[in-house]
Amino acid sequence: MTVALVINSGSSSLKYQVLDMVTCGVLGQGLIERIGEETADIAHRVGDARYESRGPIADHIAAFAAMMAAFAEHGPDIEGRRPSVVGHRVVHGGRRFDGPAIVTDRVERDIEELEPLAPLHNPANLEGIRAARTAFPDLPHVAVFDTAFHASIPEAAATYAIDREVAARHRVRRYGFHGTSHAYVANQTAAFLGRPIDEIDTIVLHIGNGASACAVRGGRSIDTSMGMTPLEGLVMGTRSGDIDPAVLVHLHHHAGMSFDELDDFLNRRSGLLGLAGSSDLRDVLRAADRGDADARLAIDVYVHRIRRYLGAYLVGLGGADAIAFTAGVGENAAPIRRLVVADLEWLGIELDAERNASPARGTRVISTDASRTAVLVVPTNEELEIAQQSLETAGISANGQAETGTDTHRRG
Ligand SMILES: Nc1ncnc2c1ncn2[C@@H]1O[C@H](COP(=O)(O)OP(=O)(O)O)[C@@H](O)[C@H]1O
Numbered sequence: 001m002t003v004a005l006v007i008n009s010g011s012s013s014l015k016y017q018v019l020d021m022v023t024c025g026v027l028g029q030g031l032i033e034r035i036g037e038e039t040a041d042i043a044h045r046v047g048d049a050r051y052e053s054r055g056p057i058a059d060h061i062a063a064f065a066a067m068m069a070a071f072a073e074h075g076p077d078i079e080g081r082r083p084s085v086v087g088h089r090v091v092h093g094g095r096r097f098d099g100p101a102i103v104t105d106r107v108e109r110d111i112e113e114l115e116p117l118a119p120l121h122n123p124a125n126l127e128g129i130r131a132a133r134t135a136f137p138d139l140p141h142v143a144v145f146d147t148a149f150h151a152s153i154p155e156a157a158a159t160y161a162i163d164r165e166v167a168a169r170h171r172v173r174r175y176g177f178h179g180t181s182h183a184y185v186a187n188q189t190a191a192f193l194g195r196p197i198d199e200i201d202t203i204v205l206h207i208g209n210g211a212s213a214c215a216v217r218g219g220r221s222i223d224t225s226m227g228m229t230p231l232e233g234l235v236m237g238t239r240s241g242d243i244d245p246a247v248l249v250h251l252h253h254h255a256g257m258s259f260d261e262l263d264d265f266l267n268r269r270s271g272l273l274g275l276a277g278s279s280d281l282r283d284v285l286r287a288a289d290r291g292d293a294d295a296r297l298a299i300d301v302y303v304h305r306i307r308r309y310l311g312a313y314l315v316g317l318g319g320a321d322a323i324a325f326t327a328g329v330g331e332n333a334a335p336i337r338r339l340v341v342a343d344l345e346w347l348g349i350e351l352d353a354e355r356n357a358s359p360a361r362g363t364r365v366i367s368t369d370a371s372r373t374a375v376l377v378v379p380t381n382e383e384l385e386i387a388q389q390s391l392e393t394a395g396i397s398a399n400g401q402a403e404t405g406t407d408t409h410r411r412g
């Protein structure tokens with residue numbers, strides 16, 4: 001059996017999964033939240049058993065140690081069944097990485113060098129990588145970048161209309177994020193429809209706490225709503241998404257907000273939280289049902305923004321074979337899906353109300369049989385995609401054999 005360990009270090013959290021790569025099943029997983037705060041929450045799961053604990057966790061190195069302690073105490077037995085590879089989610093790969101990379105000291109330096117472009121994400125990603133390489137020095141570690149899938153975006157969609165020299169010097173361009181999810185969901189959509197991926201055009205709506213839309217032509221990203229950072233585009237849990245940049249200048253001059261405060265304001269205090277007081281869409285939907293006017297407006301703004309991108313990408317692709325909803329909101333919030341594709345019958349997009357409202361899980365079609373564009377719900381699985389890309393990059397097959405001509409422990 002080949003086992004993969006996947007590490008997803010967020011700015012204040014560490015998510016991990018141990019996967020059996022033959023069955024693609026999860027052997028164990030966990031989430032450590034509030035790293036760096038007074039007390040952190042640790043939730044570890046093995047099969048149906050769930051173990052929760054709390055305690056101070058200073059940084060990602062301590063979080064990594066807590067994860068190893070949870071493995072030792074509750075399983076899975078990763079000493080007995082050692083992982084063959086460790087896959088790491090890295091948010092920003094800049095233009096340096098257009099695919100996964102075996103982590104070397106050089107790759108670590110490149111990720112560090114990209115920190116100014118993703119100050120919330122890359123430092124945490126790097127701490128996770130360093131802790132994991134210290135714990136498993138003999139294993140291949142692979143970095144899988146959120147940005148890599150969008151390397152195919154044409155210049156017209158990637159370029160901001162500012163002075164070219166300034167932009168180039170400071171690496172200001174649109175990179176896009178959630179690429180691992182967009183790629184996985186586009187592939188799942190093609191497989192579910194029984195069509196080759198290179199023959200279909202798909203719009204993936206990854207709507208979770210972070211949210212982005214992606215136009216995928218024949219398996220390649222041609223446009224996406226996030227830009228230089230994961231702030232641009234859709235309205236998110238705490239992020240504003242698109243905003244007139246002059247608003248920042250205005251708030252700087254008239255509200256006395258510094259640029260650090262504005263950064264915090266747009267990334268952590270805006271979006272659903274800023275409009276309706278909660279970053280969790282479930283709370284906002286409940287409040288709207290009770291008639292709360294702020295919550296209703298928040299949902300209107302949220303949906304309006306998604307539809308704006310949906311329209312743009314339908315034009316960009318010249319029509320789509322499929323629209324795939326994914327992530328926390330996309331997979332679970334039937335009312336949002338209904339509003340996003342409402343009144344588009346004239347475009348050949350027709351939702352089936354009953355299919356949409358069904359509590360069924362797994363990949364499924366929610367449009368009518370007559371709908372020219374298929375609308376689907378496709379659960380994303382970034383961890384599995386990271387594990388598979390990591391295995392492939394390390395030259396290991398799912399049954400544990402080194403792939404011909406590749407050294408299993410190649411480390412770049
Ligand atoms: N049943 C549901 N109805 C509406 N929204 C939901 C439901 N389940 C989850 N969500 C939303 O999904 C969001 C989390 O999405 P997720 O993809 O897990 O986020 P992330 O991985 O970016 O933290 C939550 O903030 C919540 O608003």
Ligand SMILES: CC(=O)OP(=O)(O)O
Nearest residue numbers: 177178209210211230
């Ligand atoms: C890049 C990004 O926005 O990630 P997340 O959805 O995990 O916040």
Ligand SMILES: [Mg+2]
Nearest residue numbers: 208209210327
């Ligand atoms: Mg997410």
